[in-house]
Amino acid sequence: MGDDARWTREFSTASNFTDDLAALGAWVGPRTGSAKRTKEQKEDYVLRRVLVALRRQGELTFPFTVRASKQAREFPDYVFMDASGCWGLEVTEAGSEDHQKTMTKLETNSRKAGAEAKPVLMAPLDDENGIEEIRYAIKCKTEKLARGWYGSVPTCDLAVYDNINWFPTSDSSVPDLSDASLKGRFRRVFFVRDRQVYTDVLCNLGKRPQFVDLSRDYNIDFSEWVRDQVNLLHSGEMSRLDIEELIEELSDLANRHRRKLRSHLQNLLVHLLKWRFQPDRRTRSWQISINNARDEIHDLLMESPSLREEFDDMERTYQRARKKAALEIEIPVDDLPEACPFALETEALLEDWLPSSKARSDDIPA
Numbered sequence: 001m002g003d004d005a006r007w008t009r010e011f012s013t014a015s016n017f018t019d020d021l022a023a024l025g026a027w028v029g030p031r032t033g034s035a036k037r038t039k040e041q042k043e044d045y046v047l048r049r050v051l052v053a054l055r056r057q058g059e060l061t062f063p064f065t066v067r068a069s070k071q072a073r074e075f076p077d078y079v080f081m082d083a084s085g086c087w088g089l090e091v092t093e094a095g096s097e098d099h100q101k102t103m104t105k106l107e108t109n110s111r112k113a114g115a116e117a118k119p120v121l122m123a124p125l126d127d128e129n130g131i132e133e134i135r136y137a138i139k140c141k142t143e144k145l146a147r148g149w150y151g152s153v154p155t156c157d158l159a160v161y162d163n164i165n166w167f168p169t170s171d172s173s174v175p176d177l178s179d180a181s182l183k184g185r186f187r188r189v190f191f192v193r194d195r196q197v198y199t200d201v202l203c204n205l206g207k208r209p210q211f212v213d214l215s216r217d218y219n220i221d222f223s224e225w226v227r228d229q230v231n232l233l234h235s236g237e238m239s240r241l242d243i244e245e246l247i248e249e250l251s252d253l254a255n256r257h258r259r260k261l262r263s264h265l266q267n268l269l270v271h272l273l274k275w276r277f278q279p280d281r282r283t284r285s286w287q288i289s290i291n292n293a294r295d296e297i298h299d300l301l302m303e304s305p306s307l308r309e310e311f312d313d314m315e316r317t318y319q320r321a322r323k324k325a326a327l328e329i330e331i332p333v334d335d336l337p338e339a340c341p342f343a344l345e346t347e348a349l350l351e352d353w354l355p356s357s358k359a360r361s362d363d364i365p366a
Helices: 014-021 039-056 097-112 127-146 222-235 243-277 284-303 305-313 315-329 344-348
Strands: 005-011 064-069 078-082 085-094 156-162 189-192 196-199 210-213
Touching: 005 014, 014 039, 014 243, 039 064, 039 085, 039 156, 039 189, 039 196, 085 127, 127 156, 243 284, 243 305, 243 315, 243 344, 284 305
Parallel strands: 085 156, 156 189
Antiparallel strands: 005 064, 064 078, 078 085, 189 196, 196 210
């Protein structure tokens, strides 16, 4: 298989899925403007939702690799590789060219009307026209498949993105897309909306199509996921909690507090070093920065006293502060003490304490 790829990503284990997924496909730009969405953005956006839906259904085999292809004919948009072999995923969107132009025009007019203007939305298509739009998108890709496209993989899936504002967001019914002329070409066909995925909508695998609601999934809408977990805890529905992600998030929360503490300590030490070794350039802003860093550190310690354990391993934090202070003072780093010259608890964190020098407080310029 060639190595001409936009990107390649490894997914190691189910427990590391969120870390491996990271920000892939988390955002897609608007239809117009300087940040206009790209084809690649839309494809990654759809891929993220398909991956999350497949994981929710237990249909991913770890470890696996995903390769985003550049070659439009030989390879589908994505190639999956795991212990059983490889398969492809092609991505397309429903909606005729005229429909897309109309939606783009509406969004452009809305943007020109100003940020406070109410967005103008295109009315959803009725069932018959909506289904025909989706069928047409599948048909176009099916015809390419019949002409030998995507031939570098033994089997290929298709994901159709709802770009036609077809039916209400809350609708969980699976669209009836049955069509004998389309059935059996792609291994399975996904219909993907913003936060919903409908799997195998042509029943190519002999199963009934499934609706996967991603609106409260950790990897799709974090805020809604948090709200859902809180509600489950309040109601005592422990069996429905997302235990793996809760553990991950709580662990990360503790680490975030440690990172914040180290960051504020580093900032404090930088300014204390500058105060001591650059007395002729002292300003009130330095003193304010010192006081602010102390306040932040004290607040963190009040909330989490166990963070004081971080004080036992200050060497790395001080060395980083030393390098940064040397750059700002514009002196060689070796001119600053190799070991921290300030006692943390009795000097550096003490309110109003400043390193001694010839300069007096009333000599400090504003």
